[in-house]
Amino acid sequence: MGTTDEIMQHHHMICLNCEKTLPIRFCPMSETDVPGGFRVVKHKFEVFGYCGTCAEAPAQSSSGRES
Numbered sequence: 001m002g003t004t005d006e007i008m009q010h011h012h013m014i015c016l017n018c019e020k021t022l023p024i025r026f027c028p029m030s031e032t033d034v035p036g037g038f039r040v041v042k043h044k045f046e047v048f049g050y051c052g053t054c055a056e057a058p059a060q061s062s063s064g065r066e067s
Ligand SMILES: [Zn+2]
Pocket: 015, 016, 017, 018, 019, 020, 050, 051, 052, 053, 054, 055
């Protein structure tokens, strides 16, 4: 297991339309002040929005979804 790879896998941008998940490199922990001597052992970071494909196409909100 590579530590660096593991960190990156915890950071994602998730498309609300097609549910595509894109890994991101930004780590908010590096800019977060940890209060009270709290010892962080793990974290994850998820950003929700629309991917490039879905951002261009109008969202089909009422098309019923299957799963
Ligand atoms: Zn999408």
